[in-house]
Amino acid sequence: MIAESIRNHKKAIIPYVTAGLPNLETTGKILLALQEAGAAAIEIGIPFSDPMADGPVLQKASYMALQSGFKMDDLQHCLKGWSSMLEIPLIVMSYINPLMRKGLSRTLISLKDSGVKGVIIPDLPRDAGEIYADCTEIGIDLIRMVAPTTLPERITKVLSECSGFVYAVSIKGVTGSRSDLPVEVRSQVRAIKDMTDLPVCVGFGVSSASQVENLLAFADGVIVGSYLMANIMNAADPVRTAHDTLHGLLNGS
C-alpha cells in the first residue's frame, strides 16, 4: 500500500512529523493538513531521548515532545484514529529502543493493528533478517535505508530485506536542511533502481521546492523532515504552517 500510494502520486512527497509536538491532538490535525496539501504518505516520528542520527532540529523536536509529556500508550491510542481518518498510509519512524522495550514483535503487531503500514528504524542491527521476516509475517513494511557509503554487496542484502520503499540517504551526515545536496544522489538512486522494483525515495537535507523538483526527476519520492519541523516549531499556527510548507515544496512558492 505504501509503494502503491507513492506510485499513484505524480509528485510523491513524504513529510516527517515528530509525534506529540506540541501535543498529540495537534499532531492529528497536522497529519490531515499534510494529506490535504498533497502528501503521498506520512512518517510519524516517535520521540527518543538519544537520537544519534538526527541534527539539531529533530533533536530539539524529540526533546520538546518528551518534555511536553509524550507517552507511547497515548500514541498507540491516537494512531488508530489517525490511520482511519487518513487515506494515505502512515509510517512510523523510531529508533529501535522504544520499539524493543515491550518486545519488538509485540510492538510491531500493535502498530499493525493500529493501521500503521510501515516502519523505518535508523539503528536496525546489521543483521535485520529476523526482523524483516517478522514484519513480513505481521504484514507491515520494513523500509530500509541505503547510505552514500553503502557498498554494492550490502545494498543487495538490504534490498532483499526491504519492503514499501527504499530510503536513499542523500548525504553523509545527520538529518537537517542543506542548501546543496551532493550531485552523486542521482547516480546513487539510479544504481538502487537498477537493483529493485521498489520505489526509491530520497531523504535527508531536503529544504526547497527546487530540490524537490530536481530530485523527483529521477527519484520516486522525496522525504522532508527537519525543514518542515523547523517551520512547525517556529509557528504560531502549526497546522496551517504544516500545510503551507508542504504546499510550497510541491508547487514552488
Added chain:
Amino acid sequence: MKGYFGEFGGQYVPETLLPALDELDAAMETAFDDRAFWDEFNSYMIHYVGRPTPLTRAKRLSDHLGLDVWLKREDLNHTGSHKINNAIGQILLARRMGKNRIIAETGAGQHGVATATVCALFGMECHVYMGSTDMARQQVNVERMRLLGAEVVPVEGGSATLKDATSEAIRDWITNVDTTYYLIGSVIGPHPYPSLVRAFQEIIGREARQQIIAQSGSLPDAVIACVGGGSNAIGIFSAFLDEDKVDLIGVEAYGQGNGRHGASINFGMPGVLHGTRSFLIQDKDGQVMETHSIAAGLDYPGVGPEHSFLATAKKACYVLVDDEQALSAFKLLNRLEGIAPALESAHAVGYLSEYCKGHEGMKVLVNLSGRGDKDIHTVIGS
C-alpha cells in the same frame, strides 16, 4: 554471532557507519595478528606510559578491614588513569588506517585528556565532545585538553553529560566518516569497539596476575573494579575469567539511591544505546533516563555488553556503592595508605567495607583505575 557476547553487543548503527565499522574491524584484526603492532604498543606502554604499574599491598587498610588487600596502581600511569592504555592502542591503529582527524567523547575528562595526549604525541587533530554540565564540574581537565592542543566541543543537548557527548561524537563521525577516527573511551559502542578497547586494557590483568602470584604466592580470592562503561574492570577481569575460584566483582555507582544512580546492570533492562545492546537505565517507554553519580566517569546509563553477558552468565557479580560510601573510601585510602584514588576507583575501594563482612582474611585485588587529584574539589565541596 560475531560481535556479540551472548545476547548482548552487536552493531545497531545508521547504515552510513557500517562500512567504517567494517574497515575498523578489518584493521583491528590485521593489527592484532601483527607482532610489530604489539611490539610498538608495548614499547609505548613501557617508555611513555610508565608500565608496568606497581601492585601495592595495602597493609594498613588490610589491618583496618581484616582483609588482605592488593592495589593495582593504574593511578600511576601517565595522565593519571588506565584510559591512556586504550588511547595509545587506538591512536596506533588510527595511524595504520591513515586517519589523522581524531574525535572522542569524555565524561570526567580522563579519556579526553588521554586522547588529547596521544594526539599531541602523534601530531593529530583532536576534537573532544564533552557535556556542558561536565565541563563546568571538570574545569581543570578541560584546560588540560586545551593545553594539549585539543578542541573541546561543548554539548548542550539532553542532560549535557557523557551520554549526550557520545551521541554528538557519533553524529560527527557520521558526517566526517571518510577522514575521521572515533577513539571511543570504554568497552561500549558497536562492535568492534568493546573487543578493541578490551584488548588494550587486558595489559592490566596480565600484569596484575603475574604480580600477585610473584608477590603473594597465589591467586586472589576476589578481584574488584568499578564499572561505568567498564573498561578498567574488563581489563583486570580478563586475566581471571577462567579461574572458578576467583570471584569477579564489578562495582556500580548507586549515587544517591532511589532512582538517582548509574547502576545499569542492577536496575536497568536490556536495551540499545550508542550502537550496542546491553543493560540500560530506561523508563517503561524505552526512553533513556538521567543518571547520577558523584564520579562523572560512572555517570552513564549504559554499560559494556560483555559485562551484561558476564552478569547474566553469572561469571561476575555486580554490586552497589553509593556516593557517600565512595567519599568515605576516598578519605580512608588517603589516611591509611597515602593514596588519593579517583572517585570512580573509590567505589571499588568502598565495596571492601561490605566485602570484609564474612570474608575475613581473604585476599582481594582491587583495580585502582585512576588518581583523585581531579576530584579534590568535589570531595572538599561535599
